[in-house]
Amino acid sequence: MASISYSSLAKKLKGERVLLVGGAGFIGHNLALELRRMSVETMVVDNLMVNSLIENVYDGGDDPLRAGAYQSFLLDRFALMREQGALLHNADARLENDIGTVFHDFEPTKVVHLAAISSAVEARKNPGLCFDLQLLTLRNILELCRRKDERVNQVMIMSSSTVYGDFEGDTVDENTRPRPRGIYANTKYMAERLLRTYNHQHGLGTTIIRPSALYGERCRSRRVSQIFIENALTGKPLLLEGGGDGRLDFTYIDDLIQGIVRALALHGGPETSQTFNITFGNARTIAELAGVVKDLVPETILEERPRAEDKPIRGTLSVERAKQVLGFEPNWPLEKGYRKYCEWYIERWERAKREIGRN
Numbered sequence: 001m002a003s004i005s006y007s008s009l010a011k012k013l014k015g016e017r018v019l020l021v022g023g024a025g026f027i028g029h030n031l032a033l034e035l036r037r038m039s040v041e042t043m044v045v046d047n048l049m050v051n052s053l054i055e056n057v058y059d060g061g062d063d064p065l066r067a068g069a070y071q072s073f074l075l076d077r078f079a080l081m082r083e084q085g086a087l088l089h090n091a092d093a094r095l096e097n098d099i100g101t102v103f104h105d106f107e108p109t110k111v112v113h114l115a116a117i118s119s120a121v122e123a124r125k126n127p128g129l130c131f132d133l134q135l136l137t138l139r140n141i142l143e144l145c146r147r148k149d150e151r152v153n154q155v156m157i158m159s160s161s162t163v164y165g166d167f168e169g170d171t172v173d174e175n176t177r178p179r180p181r182g183i184y185a186n187t188k189y190m191a192e193r194l195l196r197t198y199n200h201q202h203g204l205g206t207t208i209i210r211p212s213a214l215y216g217e218r219c220r221s222r223r224v225s226q227i228f229i230e231n232a233l234t235g236k237p238l239l240l241e242g243g244g245d246g247r248l249d250f251t252y253i254d255d256l257i258q259g260i261v262r263a264l265a266l267h268g269g270p271e272t273s274q275t276f277n278i279t280f281g282n283a284r285t286i287a288e289l290a291g292v293v294k295d296l297v298p299e300t301i302l303e304e305r306p307r308a309e310d311k312p313i314r315g316t317l318s319v320e321r322a323k324q325v326l327g328f329e330p331n332w333p334l335e336k337g338y339r340k341y342c343e344w345y346i347e348r349w350e351r352a353k354r355e356i357g358r359n
């Protein structure tokens with residue numbers, strides 16, 4: 001296993017200029033904060049379309065407590081990025097002229113593509129938009145890099161564990177043949193194929209990251225990790241389909257960010273193409289996730305439900321390659337990472353209650 005100290009990476013990133021497309025979201029703003037901590041010039045481009053303040057103010061308005069809490073998560077992202085000196089540009093990456101102007105002005109050396117409808121459930125409701133946010137934005141970036149910008153030594157995309165489809169065994173690694181199902185997983189897989197094509201045909205340095213089931217402070221995704229703690233705090237049951245035996249490779253955001261930073265700093269430059277699973281590397285059951293909540297909020301109600309027929313079958317994403325090549329070291333098992341996130345959530349929920357005068 002490679003031993004590469006994390007503190008040595010700032011030196012390797014010296015002089016790089018990193019553009020985060022879709023960077024005001026959950027992963028992007030955390031990455032921006034870490035890159036700035038390492039003194040890397042960082043620009044976030046986002047059209048603030050998904051999980052945005054505007055959506056929150058308009059659609060979250062029927063429950064003032066929830067809307068207030070979510071709004072504070074989103075405002076914190078901007079305040080923190082600003083404090084850390086990340087640049088923010090409001091632009092739509094579907095428009096080549098707009099994103100082209102950003103390339104021209106910022107002159108990135110590395111581009112991380114994060115724009116998407118980042119939920120498979122939401123993507124299914126709007127397949128056309130899913131296609132455009134994932135693939136039109138990526139097309140523009142790839143073309144800008146190919147035609148205009150020889151300075152760019154690496155384009156990285158956030159793919160997804162969903163490219164593997166239903167797992168046949170407990171664990172998949174990067175050599176497992178992808179069998180994506182549904183529009184979200186298929187646009188992710190197409191994005192991967194496009195990246196490899198630009199690598200083979202145009203010598204573009206590329207990296208594909210496959211994350212899974214993220215959670216962490218300031219996330220506003222309404223995925224199971226957020227719904228469970230929020231339901232516990234509002235007296236709603238935590239629903240355990242099939243007794244909660246479904247398994248996911250839950251990953252705390254700090255582990256993903258560590259892996260991404262390693263993959264940015266240790267990339268071999270133009271011509272290099274890499275694919276990494278970056279997860280905690282040990283799938284846990286939904287019942288175990290609920291157990292962490294119950295431990296912190298003893299009055300939590302657990303309710304069993306029959307398993308939905310088309311529920312995806314998932315498991316562990318092996319992170320051996322990332323360990324070997326990048327020295328990746330996941331540090332946050334569920335009991336530590338999810339507990340920390342839940343404690344933060346409880347504190348923020350209480351604060352939001354005080355702010356609207358509810359006890």
Ligand SMILES: NC(=O)c1ccc[n+]([C@@H]2O[C@H](COP(=O)([O-])OP(=O)(O)OC[C@H]3O[C@@H](n4cnc5c(N)ncnc54)[C@H](O)[C@@H]3O)[C@@H](O)[C@H]2O)c1
Pocket residue numbers: 021022023024025026027028045046047048049050051052091092093094113114115116117118119133137158159160161210211212213214215221
């Ligand atoms: N969160 C997870 O568990 C997870 C797991 C696997 C993969 N991913 C992938 O990682 C990426 C980031 O995920 P996230 O959780 O940060 O999602 P997010 O929804 O919080 O962030 C996505 C950001 O992209 C922006 N965006 C969308 N369309 C855009 C456009 N046309 N121009 C500019 N910006 C645009 C959105 O406004 C949003 O801020 C996504 O591609 C997602 O599919 C996420």
